[in-house]
Amino acid sequence: MQTNKKIWLYLDDVRTPSDNKWQVVRNYEEFIAHIRMNGLSNYELISLDHDLGDTAMNEYYNNVSPNYTLDYNNIQEKTGLHCAKWLVSEFYNENPKWSKLARDVKKGKPFPFPKVYVHSANPIGSANMMGYINNFFMNEAQAQTCVRVSIEHTI
Numbered sequence: 001m002q003t004n005k006k007i008w009l010y011l012d013d014v015r016t017p018s019d020n021k022w023q024v025v026r027n028y029e030e031f032i033a034h035i036r037m038n039g040l041s042n043y044e045l046i047s048l049d050h051d052l053g054d055t056a057m058n059e060y061y062n063n064v065s066p067n068y069t070l071d072y073n074n075i076q077e078k079t080g081l082h083c084a085k086w087l088v089s090e091f092y093n094e095n096p097k098w099s100k101l102a103r104d105v106k107k108g109k110p111f112p113f114p115k116v117y118v119h120s121a122n123p124i125g126s127a128n129m130m131g132y133i134n135n136f137f138m139n140e141a142q143a144q145t146c147v148r149v150s151i152e153h154t155i
Contacts, residue, residue, distance in 0.1 A: 009022070
């Protein structure tokens with residue numbers, strides 16, 4: 001018997017969650033391909049890492065950690081913030097009529113968007129992703145539920 005359980009997606013270039021409920025993608029391209037293959041409406045939970053490669057990690061160790069600054073010009077690969085922005089864009093692609101609804105109508109309708117967490121160790125990158133997703137929620141008359149979490153993992 002097949003069940004229609006929604007997908008839990010974990011974006012991280014290094015870590016693997018200990019709980020096998022998660023499906024893991026390692027970079028922006030895999031993230032996009034996974035969601036396009038399954039459709040955004042089939043996801044229950046998405047957890048985002050920010051730093052998805054060597055230049056992002058170099059920026060973390062050279063600027064974020066010692067100086068609390070983050071310069072995206074120093075990062076060559078796409079980050080979790082790119083993934084967060086793509087998620088919002090994909091939501092509007094899959095739900096073109098949503099943006100035309102009145103705010104009071106949006107409050108009363110089920111919101112067809114997965115729960116989004118951030119598990120990144122990068123504090124500035126985490127804040128950027130949470131801010132982006134929570135501003136999207138606020139603009140769509142939804143509770144601002146994107147938070148930073150710790151998910152048990154292995155490396």
